[in-house]
Amino acid sequence: MKIPPVKGTRDFYPPEMAVRNRITDGWRQASLRSGFEEYDGPIFEHLQMYQIKSGDEIVEQLFSLQDRGGRDLAIRPEITPTLARMVNQRINTLARPIKWFSMPRLCRAERPQKGRLREFFQWNLDIIGEPSPLADAEVIFATVDYLRSVGLTANDVKVRLSSRRLLASVLGRIGIPPDQLQPLYALLDKKPKLPGEVFAEMLAQQVPDVGVARKINAFMDLREVGGIAALAGADAELEQAQAELAQVLGYLTTMGVAEFCLFDPGIVRGLAYYTGVVFEVHDAVGDLRAICGGGRYDNLLADFGGPQLTATGMGMGDCVLEILLREKGLFKDGQFGKALDYFVACVPRFATEAGRCPQEEAVRLTAEIRRHGLRAEFSYKAGGLGKKLKEAADSGAARCIIIGDELPTQQKLAVKDLATGQQELVDYEAFLAGISCKK
Amino acid sequence: MKIPPVKGTRDFYPPEMAVRNRITDGWRQASLRSGFEEYDGPIFEHLQMYQIKSGDEIVEQLFSLQDRGGRDLAIRPEITPTLARMVNQRINTLARPIKWFSMPRLCRAERPQKGRLREFFQWNLDIIGEPSPLADAEVIFATVDYLRSVGLTANDVKVRLSSRRLLASVLGRIGIPPDQLQPLYALLDKKPKLPGEVFAEMLAQQVPDVGVARKINAFMDLREVGGIAALAGADAELEQAQAELAQVLGYLTTMGVAEFCLFDPGIVRGLAYYTGVVFEVHDAVGDLRAICGGGRYDNLLADFGGPQLTATGMGMGDCVLEILLREKGLFKDGQFGKALDYFVACVPRFATEAGRCPQEEAVRLTAEIRRHGLRAEFSYKAGGLGKKLKEAADSGAARCIIIGDELPTQQKLAVKDLATGQQELVDYEAFLAGISCKK
Numbered sequence: 001m002k003i004p005p006v007k008g009t010r011d012f013y014p015p016e017m018a019v020r021n022r023i024t025d026g027w028r029q030a031s032l033r034s035g036f037e038e039y040d041g042p043i044f045e046h047l048q049m050y051q052i053k054s055g056d057e058i059v060e061q062l063f064s065l066q067d068r069g070g071r072d073l074a075i076r077p078e079i080t081p082t083l084a085r086m087v088n089q090r091i092n093t094l095a096r097p098i099k100w101f102s103m104p105r106l107c108r109a110e111r112p113q114k115g116r117l118r119e120f121f122q123w124n125l126d127i128i129g130e131p132s133p134l135a136d137a138e139v140i141f142a143t144v145d146y147l148r149s150v151g152l153t154a155n156d157v158k159v160r161l162s163s164r165r166l167l168a169s170v171l172g173r174i175g176i177p178p179d180q181l182q183p184l185y186a187l188l189d190k191k192p193k194l195p196g197e198v199f200a201e202m203l204a205q206q207v208p209d210v211g212v213a214r215k216i217n218a219f220m221d222l223r224e225v226g227g228i229a230a231l232a233g234a235d236a237e238l239e240q241a242q243a244e245l246a247q248v249l250g251y252l253t254t255m256g257v258a259e260f261c262l263f264d265p266g267i268v269r270g271l272a273y274y275t276g277v278v279f280e281v282h283d284a285v286g287d288l289r290a291i292c293g294g295g296r297y298d299n300l301l302a303d304f305g306g307p308q309l310t311a312t313g314m315g316m317g318d319c320v321l322e323i324l325l326r327e328k329g330l331f332k333d334g335q336f337g338k339a340l341d342y343f344v345a346c347v348p349r350f351a352t353e354a355g356r357c358p359q360e361e362a363v364r365l366t367a368e369i370r371r372h373g374l375r376a377e378f379s380y381k382a383g384g385l386g387k388k389l390k391e392a393a394d395s396g397a398a399r400c401i402i403i404g405d406e407l408p409t410q411q412k413l414a415v416k417d418l419a420t421g422q423q424e425l426v427d428y429e430a431f432l433a434g435i436s437c438k439k
Numbered sequence: 440m441k442i443p444p445v446k447g448t449r450d451f452y453p454p455e456m457a458v459r460n461r462i463t464d465g466w467r468q469a470s471l472r473s474g475f476e477e478y479d480g481p482i483f484e485h486l487q488m489y490q491i492k493s494g495d496e497i498v499e500q501l502f503s504l505q506d507r508g509g510r511d512l513a514i515r516p517e518i519t520p521t522l523a524r525m526v527n528q529r530i531n532t533l534a535r536p537i538k539w540f541s542m543p544r545l546c547r548a549e550r551p552q553k554g555r556l557r558e559f560f561q562w563n564l565d566i567i568g569e570p571s572p573l574a575d576a577e578v579i580f581a582t583v584d585y586l587r588s589v590g591l592t593a594n595d596v597k598v599r600l601s602s603r604r605l606l607a608s609v610l611g612r613i614g615i616p617p618d619q620l621q622p623l624y625a626l627l628d629k630k631p632k633l634p635g636e637v638f639a640e641m642l643a644q645q646v647p648d649v650g651v652a653r654k655i656n657a658f659m660d661l662r663e664v665g666g667i668a669a670l671a672g673a674d675a676e677l678e679q680a681q682a683e684l685a686q687v688l689g690y691l692t693t694m695g696v697a698e699f700c701l702f703d704p705g706i707v708r709g710l711a712y713y714t715g716v717v718f719e720v721h722d723a724v725g726d727l728r729a730i731c732g733g734g735r736y737d738n739l740l741a742d743f744g745g746p747q748l749t750a751t752g753m754g755m756g757d758c759v760l761e762i763l764l765r766e767k768g769l770f771k772d773g774q775f776g777k778a779l780d781y782f783v784a785c786v787p788r789f790a791t792e793a794g795r796c797p798q799e800e801a802v803r804l805t806a807e808i809r810r811h812g813l814r815a816e817f818s819y820k821a822g823g824l825g826k827k828l829k830e831a832a833d834s835g836a837a838r839c840i841i842i843g844d845e846l847p848t849q850q851k852l853a854v855k856d857l858a859t860g861q862q863e864l865v866d867y868e869a870f871l872a873g874i875s876c877k878k
Contacts, residue, residue: 002744003488003524006512009481011525014539017477033809035816035834037777038456042448042558043482043514043544044502049442063483065504065514068548073445075482075504075514085442086450095833097819100453105482105544109507119481130819134802145809254799255806305441338476360693363573367694370472370584377474380536380569394534395474 008110008118018336020121023318023325024103027123030146031101034138036125039100041082047072049081052303053273063107075107078315079124080300087128088306096129115289115320125294126313128301133244136277136296136312137251143281143292143314144257151330157291159257160264161248161279164295166228166241167268173232174215180206182272189268191220192286225249225263248277273297277312283324291324292316341374342366343392346403347385361403365413372435393418401431447549447557457775459560462757462764463542466562469585470540473577475564478539480521486511488520491742492712502546514546517754518563519739526567527745535568554728554759564733565752567740572683575716575735575751576690582720582731582753583696590769596730598696599703600687600718603734605667605680606707612671613654619645621711628707630659631725664688664702687716712736716751722763730763731755780813781805782831785842786824800842804852811874832857 005011012020028038044065050058062074076082079102087098102124112118125142127135140159147157167188168181176184184206191199207213218231225246232238245263252261269278276296283291294314301309325331344366346358362378369376379391385402392400402414406425413431416423426434444450451459467477483504489497501513515521518541526537541563551557564581566574579598586596606627607620615623623645630638646652657670664685671677684702691700708717715735722730733753740748764770783805785797801817808815818830824841831839841853845864852870855862865873 001487001491001742002527003485003491005524006481006483006485006506006510009483011481011521011528012477012479013525013529014476014478017479020479021477033812033814035777035779035814037453038451038460039453040451040456040459042445042450043546044445044448046442046445048440052440052442060507063504063506063512065502067445067502068499071445073502082450085444086452088441089450090452107482132819134819141806141809148810149812251802254803256803256810257806303440338474340474363690364693364695367580367696370580371587371695373472375472375474380571380573 006118008112010117010119014338015334015336019322019331020318022331022336023321024121024123026146026150027101027103027316030142030149031123031125033145034099034142036099036101036142039083039086039102040104041076041079041086041102043105044073044075045082045085047074049085049304050074050077053081053300061108061110063109076104077106077108079104079106079122080126080313080315081304083124083126084300084304084306087309088301088304091301091306091309097135098126098128100128101125115317115323117319121318123292123316123318124313126311128311129309130312131310133247133277134251136248137255139294139312139314140248140252140261140279141255141257143294143316144260146316147260147281147291148257150325152324152328154259156284156324156328157260157281158284159252159261159279159281160267161245161261161277162263162265162267163241163245163277164269164274165276166238166245167265169235169238169241170219170228170232171216173235173238174219175209175212176207185268185272186270188216188220188266189270191266220265222265223263245277269293269295273300273303275299279314281316283327288324289320291320338396339375340377340395340397341399342369342376343388343395343397343400344369344376344378344403345385345388345392345400346378347388348382358403361407365401365403368432369435372432374435389416445557447551449556449558453777454773454775458761458770459757461770461775462760463560463562465585465589466540466542466755469581469588470562470564472584473538473581475538475540475581478522478525478541479543480515480518480525480541482544483512483514484521484524486513488524488743489513489516492520492739493710500547500549502548515543516545516547518543518545518561519565519752519754520743522563522565523739523743523745526748527740527743530740530745530748536574537565537567539567540564554756554762556758560757562731562755562757563752565750567750568748569751570749572686572716573690575687576694578733578751578753579687579691579700579718580694580696582733582755583699585755586699586720586730587696589764591763591767593698595723595763595767596699596720597723598691598700598718598720599706600684600700600716601702601704601706602680602684602716603708603713604715605677605684606704608674608677608680609658609667609671610655612674612677613658614648614651615646624707624711625709627655627659627705628709630705659704661704662702684716708732708734712739712742714738718753720755727763728759730759777835778814779816779834779836780838781808781815782827782834782836782839783808783815783817783842784824784827784831784839785817786827787821797842800846804840804842807871808874811871813874828855 047064062077064074067073103121106122107119125139187202203213228242252258267278267280274295275298278295280290280293292314296312298310344362346362366376366378377395379388400416400418406412411428412425413428414423415426486503501516503513506512542560545561546558564578626641642652667681691697706717706719713734714737717734719729719732731753735751737749783801785801805815805817816834818827839855839857845851850867851864852867853862854865
């Protein structure tokens, strides 16, 4: 009976798995370089967990299920609620700032599209309990540090930063009442994806006053943090929000990644929970979805029954990232294939006079090499030396050991370097002693 | 609002995550040493997938859900059905033998017990398309190679081997009809967990003939493969099954792991799908559940709509393994803590005359060290050198760099080795050039 895989999921055959491992290894190394510690939670949580942060509309985007007691659960669509739950559970014993990362498998019951699947992996970085703009900068630095480590340059990707606090302050100054902010955020967040006239029309619906709408547009077009006061007039709140954002940009300069970063008031982030600096990373060409996004959020732990504790974080999915890395030629099919230190071949002309058959000698030596911590394989196939060398090359081995007549007669092995083709006869025991040292 | 985690799941705080990573890293390295390649599938499959191999009774042990189209899905309770599906999908292009491993997250809606949780990780090794007993031996070797690599010895764990084919043949020879084999397997599999008299009673129900029951008991007590023929009388099928098992044991001797392995006819494995050699690894004391189990299965690919292709494999969960490793003192709490190469401290007495504040210098240097591929952190806290050195020690750093007066006056840094306490003044640029080389 043939059953297909579930729509919107991926099968990771060894070549795809190698790419996935390459991505997650890079995420892990970048996180550890910046002093983040890894955590993880269960694949599912109580369904309510996701309603707290994202409201009831999230439910239809979840894969929900019930446990045996009939309780409603959902496969995690994001890990931030789990993070909030875990931190709240141990709030009194965890040293602050809490600097954690995770690379969870997540599922969303959305329509599959380019760069958006029903099942994906997401790198999450969070710093909890540290109000300094330095923490925002550190999250962004670690993000850039990863992107740079896989070969992306400031010509390929840009971190676009703004601030929710600044936006709220500017919109307040130019006359938008607080209760209209949330729908306006949602519209401004969509601006880059909408045709100009459609955005203008939708803005006119929400903001009928032409003068106010013009000021909003002027703000969205700003490229320098310094120009804000001239546009909206300054007050203490706006000045502080502006200073905070300038400080983050200043720290990013100190950290040597200024060329990746720019102020972009068009960055709003749809989610209600951001309260301060927000950012997204986009490819410079701008024809892909955001590679990642994040920002400061001050109320999440409290929403989950914990204390009011400020936090800042980032999430990067694997799908858009992989598309970009392939487009840039940084990941190629078959690039991360199988790799062995040794392929151990035996040739049939070597007779069994010594009391052991050649295959048995190959198995014995292979096991011995593995015991020394190196990667090795023997062949399951019969066949002459030509076939075995072909198999050795296909296995991704660096060297092929040929067990031939020299073993019973002289206790020697032929070791062939498969890159250079050079071959040398080595003493069996000396060979084993040599790989011992490499361990 | 405070919501608890789902019962039977685990939260992996950094210390627990470090243990989990240590386990999965070890699994991966042992797999790669033996030439297995990693694969993975989706977290869920169509529900039917699990009914094919395990029948309808599996359904109540599954976490089942529906996709938006109303199709029945289930979170994977094992990965073998996914493996069969994936191999069948590419059966014509995959080179054989297929030697794959995986370390999937799995979920079962069972009652949580010691060593048995609702969510766990399982190392899977499979060799598909190779009928030689050498393949069974290689799966067992890789399993032992892992256990040995984490410090377990032949005094701690034993691989107990038998053969389904041999058992079927013996039971047939002593008069059990083929249609009674499956329920008898299930009973024999439970023998070690049942009190003697309960087993005797249950056996008497299934096998009323006292002479036949006595022969079954005598077979179960055998410890040498050679004694079978004397007990059940030989025929070609029994001789072949016996030779196969002896060959596996012979290869394990060649591979140097004989001291870990023994014949145990009590190893049956409950699952219907095994057809040849079967094995389990137990702790020598025997008070834990099996650490892992596996064997040869010949019909699975065909059951999933593919060709008749022989296979042999192994599955090892993380829960029992971790209990054993902790009991043996091989894993200790806090053993795998955070580790940094450098903690960068600045002291407030260093004035800002040079135009830069000490904290900014610490941030700059930290970012520079990270860019060179090493792990580094600065402090978010104010405070004197004593506090900073304490923070450096708590961070798991190997060395602490102290930015003090020597930086503005001499362009020098103090580097303190936190293990030895030794401190030296080094030139800023020379330091950076030095860590460059280590990369």
